[in-house]
Amino acid sequence: DGSLQCPTCKAIYGEKTGTQPPGKMEYHVIPHSLPGHSDTKTIRIVYDIPAGIQ
Numbered sequence: 001d002g003s004l005q006c007p008t009c010k011a012i013y014g015e016k017t018g019t020q021p022p023g024k025m026e027y028h029v030i031p032h033s034l035p036g037h038s039d040t041k042t043i044r045i046v047y048d049i050p051a052g053i054q
Contacts (some may be wrong), residue, residue, distance in 0.1 A: 023049035 004014040030042040 021049055021052055023047065 004016060005012050024047075026046045026048075028044045028046070030044055032042055033040055034042055
């Protein structure tokens with residue numbers, strides 16, 4: 001419909017412009033902390049976007 005939607009709260013915002021390549025983004029919460037942040041977990045973000053021409 002031309003709008004963007006937050007995957008978490010489902011709020012609609014912004015407007016899509018141009019074309020977008022097929023692809024996906026995943027995130028995983030890992031129960032390990034990083035140096036300097038001993039009281040937190042780690043969020044790992046993985047992008048899968050096929051090769052193409054911009």
